[in-house]
Amino acid sequence: MSSAAIIGVGQSAYTRRPAPGQSTHTFIRDAVVAALEDAELDARDVQGMAVASFSLAPDTAVDLAWKLGLSLRWLLQDTNGGSSAMNMLGHALRGVEAGAAEVILVVGGDATGLAGYGKIASNYNIATRDHLAPLGHGGPNGVYALVAWRQMKTYGLEKSDYGRLAIAQRGWAAKNPFAVYRAPLTMEEYLAAPMVADPLSRYDCVPVVAGAQAIVIANPDRAPRGRAPVRVRAHRASFNYDNQEGDGLHTGISTFAADLWKAAGVAPGDIDLASIYDDYPTMVLAQLDDLGMIADHDLARFCRRDVGERRFPLNTWGGMMSAGQPGGPAGGLNGIAEAVLQLQRRAGERQVANARLAVATGYGMTMYRYGGTAAAAILERVG
């Protein structure tokens, strides 16, 4: 078995409104070029590719390989939405470790436009098309609005607690030149924002953008000279963990968290920063709680103290809520890429001092009442 690490990251520009001529494909190209340049590799070095996108069709992964001029011996297309990135990471690591490919490019991107996203949200699966969209359920906003009410009731959360997450992430986004929203956000502005799907208001709902993100997986020896590769100490995933029979306040992470930490040989308290998939603040809290990173399951105290007082570096690129969500797949890759930049001490103004260990998650595929896929990894700086 070979060993595998993340040796490069790259992203396209993000924009709320793509210009004429820009498409999912061109954003993906831009991310691929940036990631290969970052890894100091040539396109001819790439032997494998994993891709996830809601708007690549009718093209598939092999069409993308064709258009990128990549002749491959390992190819994957993933359909797990917000946990696609983490899922592809796991497969790519194993692909390199098994010798199936020496260098694997993992990429996600979307440029649906707002109207296109609306169509995707209404036709997400058969259950959504037949039983939710006819109600005017508002896409995932409506689904997670109901989950948010349950979470607020169960844990004694106030609306302002979600605001603390949004405001803290906006503070990080101010230091991220790629973020689409960088202006400071105050609690007054957060609370005065128009309601989208009660209790979720504008700043609780992830802004859809066009863009793409890529990472490069290879043997750590392939990392650019002088740069620490990032290895994955443990990786776990879950699919359809409860048949949609629960309340959505826990995620599939709850099924593997103990095993993840055990396999990684570290504990939640050892983690220096977290990239938690943030389509909604509600689900950030649910994932962190499932990971065992919220003391006493006291979500309100975590929001008010750990986040409100900036005690814990969470979603340090601004998260999707401020940087933008270029589709779920690329959104998940953002969190992984940010963890890599932090662990390689390349995060610029937002650098977390002495970062050595990070946790990153993915969560997605709103099947009916909440998401059905989740995955997480513990990332470590090598050297």
Place this chain on the structure above:
Amino acid sequence: MNTGVVIWRCSGCGAAVFPQRLLCAHCHGQDFAEDRVTEGVVEEISVIRHMIGQASWQPRRIANVRTTGGPSITVGLRDESGPGTVVELFQEEGAPYGRAKGG
């Protein structure tokens, strides 16, 4: 409009599901019988005030309803019912709706 909402009940273990499944998640039996839930209790409500990609949108209400004898389902609310209200359920073209019982 059809009174009640069609659900499916596993012929092997009696588990009730909505939407329809292929195998029962509990006993993995493949036989289901149609059943109908006619009422439930509203647990959470949201008002959908904006729909991405839609310029003209009229707010509408959706709710999580714990059905009597069946699963929790998401319904469209056709009145101002609040949490705790017992609603009667009905179905239009496969989509479930509710309104206050006797309202």
